[in-house]
Amino acid sequence: MNHRVIWVILIALLLPCTVFGQRASVDSSFREQAIRYAHARYVRSTADQARLYNGAEYVGHLPTIKGYPYLDSLWRTGSVTYDGITYQNIRLLYDLVDDVVVVPHIDSVYRMQLQNIKVSQFSIADHHFIRIVRDTAHNIGLRTGFYDQLYDGRSKVLAKRVKTIRTELVQNAVKEEYLSENSFYIGKNGLFYPVKTKRSVLNLFADQKKILRKYLRENRIKFAKNREAAIVKLTQQYDAATRSL
Template identity: 35%
Template sequence: MALKSFGQNELTNASSVRETIAYPVALYKAATAQSQNLYNGRQYYVYDSKSEEHQFFQDRKWKKGSIFYDGQRFDSIPMLYDIFKDELVIKHFNGDDLLLQSEKTDYFEVNGHHFERLEAGKQINEQMRTGFYDILYNGKTRTLVRRSKQRQETIQEKRVTALFPQKDFFYISKDGRYNAVHSRKSVFNLFPEHKKELRKVLKDQKISFKKNRELAIARIVAAYDELARL
């Protein structure tokens, strides 16, 4: 019976193959170790999926964005923001929809919007609701928007249909507290010393408060910060 012997080249080649296999495995383990916490949520089921209206921010389409979760930032993550339940949903790479733990989500960015999780009595007033707030303006006079939807039911042709009307709540920081604003008057009343100049800003920029309240509030607050520095 002939015994096969291994030469130096064969041993070297075998070792090289093992190293070649081990390297991508090590890279995979390192990458998955970083994302284990992100993809460790419970499954989310899209409710009222057949209704024309929906519970999500802007639309039903998955949008890629960034998340700062459990002390780490993740980019290019497909996500949906359920503003009826104030919950963030991501798409697992195996196709599942996962619900993230809100307490571990510091912020997320999607479609040009930056949402931060703020706690009542800490970053925001005691009477405000803990949850995600869209940062409309991030200057000295910080301005927040809480996006909200209500779920309503209507019967059409003997079928129950869900409706999700949206309502946005605006808050402007002044003297260490956030002030709820809704109307043009309520915004200008926060800055009585510059009311005339701020009205002129909207007029010069041809911004209608009634037609574009969000833009109007952001421009007023930004202009106020500029005037306050003079």
Template identity: 35%
Template sequence: MAGSTYGQIAALQPTVPDNVPEYPLSLYRSATKEAQNLYNGRLYYIYDSREDEHQFFIDRKYEKGAVFYDGQRYDSIPMLYDIVKDELVIKHINGFEPIILQTPKVGFFIIYDHNYLNLKSGKDINPEMPTGYYDLIYNGKTKTLARRIKQRQEKINEKKVIALFPQKNFYYVYANGKYNGVHTRKSITRLFPGQKAELRKALREQNIKFRKDRERAIVTMVARYDELTKQ
């Protein structure tokens, strides 16, 4: 499994750029004209569009990003990532209808400088981990993934139904031949007992409180482990 996991990530994962390239509209249309299969997906309905909270990653506005789709990379594509349905949505070339990309054809996509990989349960990741999009939050020797989940909920306020979209993040660190779910500082140091003191020191040096900034803390500890064990 280890070889499959590393192979998939190595093949699909480019270096995440500081900024997604912005191409002139003429070049964008020229490129997309030659790849109309990008726009052959199902129409997407943006639900609960008037609520304060939303179902998307970071923002409900389109963000230009990159997507590796059906064996080809496309840049400067306006997109949304619906976390509730785990679907990647792009803006149609005509500027109106949102389109859902066919998930099996998506290798990876980059949005807001986050690189999401489409990983298959039992092949790229552990059998108990669901197939879907995972955010590659650290791409060193010790790969680290985030699985972001939103569930639509409702509450009644003055006889009005209000939709809520609370988000949960689940983190996985690759160690000992598999991905390990981590949630606490102890769960990480348990993976790397020989570097326990140094990993804690890394958090103190950057004044990171694990519970307040969990994702940054996990990446900091894993990166320090790689630094300590590099050959």
């Protein structure tokens, strides 16, 4: 619980007791219980926050590199499940170069890098990322890392978002910039398959290929124009077409 909320509770509880100082002893007992409860919640809350803000300092990248290494150039308010606890309304950055989640330290100007192994999921800027561990029973075909969960139905669609740093020597000067790359995976029958082209998606859903081709034509979906949206829509349509199978 946020400590500000706790103080509001305490003020609300104590104010009537101040105005009406002659309340019965039962009211005094209730007030003491409320104070102890609020204090205990505050202690537990700060202990939980200490668990979140105990990572290593995040150093980041050189400011001379063109662009930015994050999913978004600005801090965004989101949520993160860390070490089994879900924290809401947390300012986050997601470093796509190092594949790490960054939070501002609660007591200073430092930025903290969360331990990947303790992050099970986080949401930021309308994206929901989950941590996949390589070659577990239901994640065969993926490397360990954070994946953007685009569709979570009978079939699955994940995106692996990565940034790399390109270095060039131009007129005896080193110039660097961030390059973005997205890879897409469809989960079917417990396995994940990389998909890139319309053909690769249709071949994966070969048992419904004719229906899916018709769906693309009738809805004027241009795969090359928006590959990500097309992959999601085709997967959703496949699940709809095979729902009774």
